[in-house]
Amino acid sequence: MTSHADQPNVARTLTGQSGGEIPRDDWSAGRGRLFLLLVAPSVLLLVLLNAYPVFYAALQSVRNGTLISPGEFVGLSNFAKVLQSPDFWHSVRFTAIFTVSGVAGSWLIGMALALLLRAGVYGGGTVKVLLLLPxxxxxxxxxxxxxxxxxxPDSPMPTLARMLGFETPLFLADPLLAAITVCVFKVWCSFPFMMLIMSAALSGIDRSVYEAASIDGATGWQRLRYITLPLTARTTYISWILMTIFCVNDFPTIYLLTAGGPIDATTSLIVLAYRLVFQNFQTGPGVAIALMMTAAMVVVSLILFRQIRKSGGPA
Structure with missing residues (x-):
């Protein structure tokens, strides 16, 4: 029979196969070392796969090389050249517009559809599948x-505009219309992602909270403002971070639709970097743009992570 005085010692030990007692602390330490030994090769491989390209890109940004020649060391002149280029600042402007419209538009539509699906619509499962298609x-x-x-001009949308009495719109030939078209296309491709994320966030809110608010006389707008938005704030900020990264780094959406034209109206930073590196063979300036994009994304992510902490989320 074990006395009360012996119970702490028994709780702190494990019995080995030989009958001897192995201290729990030693057993845990051995298990931790074994775990580190097993995961070390994978961690090392991941570090090498990610660190080497970044290190090589940093070297390229301070040289005047090409895709086949490393070139000579030029210091920060590539960064200075980029910052003095009007094309760079034009691309910064369009990238900001493309990102803000992509994040805001996809979130607003995704949130609205998530609320609609949560309220219940006929054939909700089928509707959700169809909404995921874009x-x-x-x-x-x-x-x-x-x-x-x-x-x-003979495409369906310009033809419809003529039938309604408007002039034939050149959606991909007019600089302003091309920029609007690309932004709308991005929202159309991205709102299902936001809808899924916000649907998951809404499913975590107990319906009794809304019922209690309704009993207290809260309107639909008040329930949205004081219940839905605060309780989904963490998920919202996380979705904004992800969508910001997606928009800034989105090459195919722009390039496949307009290739950055007309007259560079839809040239984003990632498209400009691609042109410099793979078309003009100016590796240094192109990589410099990519590194500045990375630094900007880190700053934006830190700002949004601070908002997550303020909303009570983990950080």
């Missing part, structure tokens, strides 16, 4: 479909 369909197919809709 995100599920490969971007190549989507861009081809949009080109068919708007690319030429």
């Amino acid at each position: 995100w599920v369909v490969p971007i190549v197919v989507s861009s081809m479909a949009w080109n068919w809709l708007v690319a030429t």
Whole structure:
């Protein structure tokens, strides 16, 4: 029979097969070392796969090389050249517009659809599957479909505009219309992603909270403002971080639809970096743009993570 005085010692030990007692602390330490030994090769491989490209890119940004020649060391002149280029600042402007419209538009539509689906619609499962199609369909197919809709004066959308009495709009030839079309295309491709995330966040809110608010006389707008938005704030900020990264780094959406034209109206930073590196063979300036994009994304992510902490989320 074990006395009360012996119980702490028994709780702190494990019995080995030989009958001897192995201290729990030693057993846990051995298990931890074994775990580190097992995961070390995978961690090392991941570090090498990610660290080497970043290190090589940093070297390229301070040289005047090409894709086949490393070139000579030029210091920060590539960064200075980029910052003095009007094309760079034009791309910064369009990237900001493209990102803000993509994040805000996809979130507003995704949130609205998530609320609608939570309220209950006939054939909700089928509707949700259909709403996922813009995100599920490969971007190549989507861009081809949009080109068919708007690319030429005889496409369906310009034809419809003429039937309504408007002049024939050149959606991909007019700089302003091309920029608007690309932004709308991005929202169309991205809102299902936001809808899924916000649907998951809404499913975590107990319906009794809304019932209690209704009993207290809260209107639909008040329930949205004081219940739904605060309780989904963490998920909202996380979705904004992800969508910001997606928009800034989105190359195919722009390139497949307009290739950055007309007259560079839809040239984002990632498209400009691609042109410099793979078309003009100016590796240094192109990589410099990519590194500045990475630094900007880190700053934006830190700001949004601070908002997550303020909303009570883990950080």
